[in-house]
Amino acid sequence: MAVGDGVASSEALLARVAEHDSSALGELYTRFAPGLLGMALNILPDRASAAEVVEETFVRLWNVARRFPRDGASVAAWLALTARRLAVDMRRARQRLPALPRTNANEISEYAWLPGPEEVARIEERRELLRKVLNQLPKAQRMVLELVVLEGCTEEEIAAKLGEPLGRVQSGLRAGMRFLRHRLRAVLGTWSANI
Amino acid sequence: MVCQYLEDLFELYLLGAASPDDAAAVESHLQSGCAGCLAQVHEAGLSLYFLCLPAKPARLDPKLKSRLLHHLRKK
Ligand SMILES: [Zn+2]
Numbered sequence: 001m002a003v004g005d006g007v008a009s010s011e012a013l014l015a016r017v018a019e020h021d022s023s024a025l026g027e028l029y030t031r032f033a034p035g036l037l038g039m040a041l042n043i044l045p046d047r048a049s050a051a052e053v054v055e056e057t058f059v060r061l062w063n064v065a066r067r068f069p070r071d072g073a074s075v076a077a078w079l080a081l082t083a084r085r086l087a088v089d090m091r092r093a094r095q096r097l098p099a100l101p102r103t104n105a106n107e108i109s110e111y112a113w114l115p116g117p118e119e120v121a122r123i124e125e126r127r128e129l130l131r132k133v134l135n136q137l138p139k140a141q142r143m144v145l146e147l148v149v150l151e152g153c154t155e156e157e158i159a160a161k162l163g164e165p166l167g168r169v170q171s172g173l174r175a176g177m178r179f180l181r182h183r184l185r186a187v188l189g190t191w192s193a194n195i
Numbered sequence: 196m197v198c199q200y201l202e203d204l205f206e207l208y209l210l211g212a213a214s215p216d217d218a219a220a221v222e223s224h225l226q227s228g229c230a231g232c233l234a235q236v237h238e239a240g241l242s243l244y245f246l247c248l249p250a251k252p253a254r255l256d257p258k259l260k261s262r263l264l265h266h267l268r269k270k
Contacts, residue, residue, distance in 0.1 A: 022264050029260050034252035041253055051255065055263055062267050077244045084247045085211075100211030101218060112233075113209060113240040123245055130245060148212045149246045155207065155214055166214075173212075174203035180242050181206070188241075 010075040011117055018065040029058055032076065036083045043087035043150050053090060057083040064110075073114035081114065088152030100152060122188050133183045141176040144169060197224055198232055205232075205239035206246075 008024075010031065016024035033054050040050035057079060068078070089099055115123075123130065134142065147153040147161070155173060159166040201221055207213040208221045225232060 022267050025267065026260060026264050029263065033255050033260070037253040037255055038251050039247060051259055054255070055259065058263055059267070062270075077240070080244055080247045101215075102211070103209060113236045115237070115241045115244050119241055120244060123241070127248065145246065148207065148210055152211070154212045170214075173207060177206040177239075177242065178203045180245070181238055184242055184245060185238070
């Protein structure tokens with residue numbers, strides 16, 4: 001989200017949320033909740049569940065605000081990825097599938113791998129161009145990416161679903177992710193993000 | 196060699212979609228502190244943010260916001 005002059009950055013609002021300022025959380029909600037609901041609706045069929053995911057995402061933000069690193073992760077990215085995970089968990093629970101594993105490498109603490117605010121701003125500025133990148137992916141690759149991102153399927157589940165060998169599914173997914181990463185680098189003009 | 200194999204796995208690992216063997220390989224390698232791969236994980240995070248971007252925003256019932264804020268003020 002582009003933030004102009006006189007508009008508090010999401011990270012500044014989060015600093016106020018950390019002090020239990022609920023009006024700051026309200027501002028973040030106004031800014032991001034509609035987008036998060038749009039995403040949750042891509043994952044969950046019914047509005048009530050999708051709205052529940054959005055609400056839970058903001059309750060979690062309220063609870064983690066104090067631990068959130070001041071000069072690291074983007075609030076927009078945290079919200080998007082947390083809401084995606086909650087929606088996928090709910091979808092999988094309904095299908096009686098086991099929960100997806102959590103990442104637990106020490107070096108990858110909860111926030112270390114999230115993009116920073118400047119990187120997210122660069123993505124937002126080039127959103128339209130980046131959409132075209134997705135359309136450049138071969139249809140089959142885009143479909144398996146969607147199964148992973150939006151349906152929360154694992155590689156093994158996709159292989160079973162499509163009746164394809166696991167190896168082929170894995171190499172298709174990896175090629176898709178590699179393509180995307182390389183195009184993002186090209187579009188954003190960075191080779192390695194600053195960490 | 197290991198780094199090359201893992202390079203294309205980070206997004207799937209972060210999404211929880213990688214096979215258990217691959218996920219274990221990613222974790223043990225990252226725990227060794229490979230700076231190059233940690234930088235790649237960060238880039239993978241950027242790809243994921245992009246992939247999760249909503250197609251279009253949806254309208255929320257305004258009552259949901261007041262209910263949420265009311266609930267949090269009581270906590
Ligand atoms: Zn490495």
